Amino acid sequence: MIVLVVNSGSSSIKYQLLNMEDETVLCKGMAERIGIPGSRIIHKKAGEKFVIEKPMANHDDALKFVLETLKDEKYGVINDFKEIDAVGHRVVHGGEKFSGSVLIDDEVIKAIEEFSYLAPLHNPPNLMGIKAIMRLLPGVPNVGVFDTAFHAKMPKKAYLYAIPYKYYEKYKIRRYGFHGTSHRYVSRRTAEILGIDYNNSKIITVHLGNGASVAAVKNGKSVDTSMGFTPLEGLVMGTRSGDLDPSIVTFLMEKEGLTSEEVYTILNKKSGVLGLTDNFSSDMRDIEDKALENDPLCRLVLDIYEYRIAKYIGAYVAAMNGVDAISFTAGVGENSPITREEICENYLSYLGIKIDKEKNNVKGVERVISTPDSKVSVLIVPTNEELMIARDTKEIIEKGIKQLEY
Numbered sequence: 001m002i003v004l005v006v007n008s009g010s011s012s013i014k015y016q017l018l019n020m021e022d023e024t025v026l027c028k029g030m031a032e033r034i035g036i037p038g039s040r041i042i043h044k045k046a047g048e049k050f051v052i053e054k055p056m057a058n059h060d061d062a063l064k065f066v067l068e069t070l071k072d073e074k075y076g077v078i079n080d081f082k083e084i085d086a087v088g089h090r091v092v093h094g095g096e097k098f099s100g101s102v103l104i105d106d107e108v109i110k111a112i113e114e115f116s117y118l119a120p121l122h123n124p125p126n127l128m129g130i131k132a133i134m135r136l137l138p139g140v141p142n143v144g145v146f147d148t149a150f151h152a153k154m155p156k157k158a159y160l161y162a163i164p165y166k167y168y169e170k171y172k173i174r175r176y177g178f179h180g181t182s183h184r185y186v187s188r189r190t191a192e193i194l195g196i197d198y199n200n201s202k203i204i205t206v207h208l209g210n211g212a213s214v215a216a217v218k219n220g221k222s223v224d225t226s227m228g229f230t231p232l233e234g235l236v237m238g239t240r241s242g243d244l245d246p247s248i249v250t251f252l253m254e255k256e257g258l259t260s261e262e263v264y265t266i267l268n269k270k271s272g273v274l275g276l277t278d279n280f281s282s283d284m285r286d287i288e289d290k291a292l293e294n295d296p297l298c299r300l301v302l303d304i305y306e307y308r309i310a311k312y313i314g315a316y317v318a319a320m321n322g323v324d325a326i327s328f329t330a331g332v333g334e335n336s337p338i339t340r341e342e343i344c345e346n347y348l349s350y351l352g353i354k355i356d357k358e359k360n361n362v363k364g365v366e367r368v369i370s371t372p373d374s375k376v377s378v379l380i381v382p383t384n385e386e387l388m389i390a391r392d393t394k395e396i397i398e399k400g401i402k403q404l405e406y
């Protein structure tokens with residue numbers, strides 16, 4: 001079975017074509033700068049990378065061009081669109097409705113549309129991708145895989161905010177959590193690598209990408225996670241503030257004469273590492289480089305970034321009353337030895353955690369980085385959300401079912 005995976009964001013679309021007989025990636029890439037000058041596709045096939053410049057005015061245009069690329073003589077890997085058996089889509093917000101991946105029909109599309117008010121930056125572009133594929137590949141089944149689904153069954157004590165209960169009933173204001181596909185993959189893989197029973201384990205997964213979140217996974221289920229009602233809560237991120245006192249919002253509105261939308265933009269797009277460094281960079285590579293050159297501000301920002309992560313790990317040890325393993329993943333988690341080492345050494349040694357500095361000194365390699373006598377295992381597990389999306393898609397199509405339960 002050949003599955004196309006689509007992760008449709010606001011200005012970029014990531015794609016991967018997989019042969020699910022042996023789970024190999026046939027080709028992958030990203031259409032970027034959609035709707036703005038300089039749009040192009042970065043396409044990878046058999047270890048070779050191509051940059052293809054092409055005007056793409058919207059998501060329809062972009063996906064049309066992605067599909068053409070898949071069967072292009074030079075870049076392509078298929079001869080006919082009929083070879084694509086199904087398409088799996090990343091969808092960020094599934095509200096309370098979806099606790100597993102689903103076959104997309106009109107009713108599911110309506111629900112994703114309804115949840116757009118909960119994820120205005122993410123769900124509308126996800127939907128544009130789904131609708132474009134439906135137009136371009138009629139008759140091919142589509143599956144939605146939600147960021148929120150893995151967290152959907154966390155206990156009520158973890159997902160309710162202490163505000164009047166009527167707002168939960170009226171607007172469904174609660175913790176949803178995101179990056180669920182990554183936390184699900186990484187926690188399961190952690191148990192496999194360690195040879196422990198996933199259904200009888202306590203694992204903390206630390207997803208540090210541009211957006212970042214931590215999850216407490218107990219007996220194979222997410223019991224708490226740091227992102228909340230929206231992907232703004234929790235850790236310090238590239239451009240997002242993470243946790244803050246909510247009265248800062250009303251204070252800023254009053255003092256600076258800002259609208260709610262303006263404050264929302266500041267907290268989502270101008271805060272985090274970018275805001276703390278006074279617009280120097282949102283990329284942790286830049287912060288690390290400067291911190292290593294003893295730049296005091298970047299050193300402070302790295303401390304703030306690590307401190308917040310360490311506090312969440314401590315909280316989730318409490319949430320699960322213990323921990324067997326901690327796994328780092330995504331851009332920073334996979335590629336930053338200093339971040340992993342400083343979090344473990346400066347804050348977690350009380351747990352009996354010991355890091356093997358040699359083993360930790362790698363980028364993007366799946367491995368255990370704690371010493372054999374460390375009381376808790378620490379790992380690097382490169383995430384693979386696309387593979388999870390393709391696996392769910394295959395399972396739903398092959399079994400002929402409407403919804404998967406994790």
Ligand SMILES: Nc1ncnc2c1ncn2[C@@H]1O[C@H](COP(=O)(O)OP(=O)(O)O)[C@@H](O)[C@H]1O
Nearest residue numbers: 208209210211282283284285330331332335336
């Ligand atoms: N070698 C590295 N050292 C530190 N940070 C890195 C490194 N490589 C990538 N990153 C960080 O990873 C982030 C992107 O992570 P990624 O998981 O690709 O994010 P997303 O999927 O949210 O776009 C970048 O913003 C950058 O800060």
Ligand SMILES: CC(=O)OP(=O)(O)O
Nearest residue numbers: 178179209210211231
């Ligand atoms: C939900 C979310 O924060 O996603 P990303 O990390 O891709 O921005």
Ligand SMILES: [Mg+2]
Nearest residue numbers: 209210211330
């Ligand atoms: Mg990501």
